[in-house]
Amino acid sequence: MNKKILVFTDLDGTLLDHYTYQTDDATEMIIRLKQNNIAIIPNSSKTLPEIQLIRQQLNLNSPFIIENGAAIYIPVNYFPTQPNGTHLENGFWVKSFCPNKDHWLALLKNNEDSFKEAFQSFSDMSVEQLAELTGLSLENAALSKQRQYGEPLNWLGNEEQQEQFTNIMVELGANVLQGGRFLHISGHCDKGQAQAWLTEQYKQNQMSIDLSSQPNEIVTIALGDGKNDIAMLEQATIAVQVRSPVHDFPELTRKEHVFQSSLYGPAGWSECLNEILSSKLIY
Ligand SMILES: [Mg+2]
Numbered sequence: 001m002n003k004k005i006l007v008f009t010d011l012d013g014t015l016l017d018h019y020t021y022q023t024d025d026a027t028e029m030i031i032r033l034k035q036n037n038i039a040i041i042p043n044s045s046k047t048l049p050e051i052q053l054i055r056q057q058l059n060l061n062s063p064f065i066i067e068n069g070a071a072i073y074i075p076v077n078y079f080p081t082q083p084n085g086t087h088l089e090n091g092f093w094v095k096s097f098c099p100n101k102d103h104w105l106a107l108l109k110n111n112e113d114s115f116k117e118a119f120q121s122f123s124d125m126s127v128e129q130l131a132e133l134t135g136l137s138l139e140n141a142a143l144s145k146q147r148q149y150g151e152p153l154n155w156l157g158n159e160e161q162q163e164q165f166t167n168i169m170v171e172l173g174a175n176v177l178q179g180g181r182f183l184h185i186s187g188h189c190d191k192g193q194a195q196a197w198l199t200e201q202y203k204q205n206q207m208s209i210d211l212s213s214q215p216n217e218i219v220t221i222a223l224g225d226g227k228n229d230i231a232m233l234e235q236a237t238i239a240v241q242v243r244s245p246v247h248d249f250p251e252l253t254r255k256e257h258v259f260q261s262s263l264y265g266p267a268g269w270s271e272c273l274n275e276i277l278s279s280k281l282i283y
Pocket of ligand 1: 012224
């Protein structure tokens with residue numbers, strides 16, 4: 001294998017089982033990737049502390065991408081030089097792609113009088129309230145509350161108000177997304193843009209390490225189950241759609257080098273990576 005392989009992976013419903021959040025069915029494949037020096041790079045909507053916990057459990061030391069492409073965390077000295085446009089934060093070089101939460105909280109504050117009682121933001125909720133609303137444990141609710149780049153809202157108003165509110169926020173530069181439970185206010189970023197930037201860092205650093213010989217070609221494999229994974233699946237060299245027990249495969253524009261698992265979650269994750277590692281695509 002003389003190509004450098006990077007595995008970008010969604011977490012919920014992909015590397016983590018949709019219902020149990022377990023990764024057991026992927027354990028063997030994770031070991032195999034590590035043995036082959038293949039980086040496993042989480043690319044998730046989850047927050048920094050949520051992903052750090054999973055990295056610890058899986059013993060991963062590669063970079064990772066948080067909050068739907070809002071920021072990339074690279075362990076200090078992972079590359080020989082600090083990438084341009086990053087800042088130092090608790091042992092990581094951090095590249096962020098959109099304004100932080102305070103920016104959106106200020107916008108919300110400026111508009112709260114016109115939408116009195118129409119929404120409740122994550123920041124206004126206690127951990128107990130959030131746990132009750134989501135069914136998360138208190139511990140996990142506390143971690144998911146630590147969003148840095150966007151603010152989920154529990155919408156309490158009517159649809160007409162929601163439409164007016166959305167229009168105002170969009171005009172002020174926000175990206176407004178209706179999720180399963182919450183209305184998400186954030187900047188314009190996605191998993192694909194962050195993945196492309198990080199792949200470029202691998203490329204540049206590989207060239208600076210080995211000027212004498214031809215640098216190895218970089219192959220990116222992206223795995224995801226949801227709509228918020230489309231941008232990264234379209235951007236990667238090889239796309240893997242992991243089967244979900246609750247929805248169909250989201251539609252992709254690309255048709256080449258696309259794998260769809262027959263198994264769900266982490267079992268499907270391993271199934272497709274096994275197929276790719278045995279194919280000619282990466283040699
Ligand atoms: Mg997912």
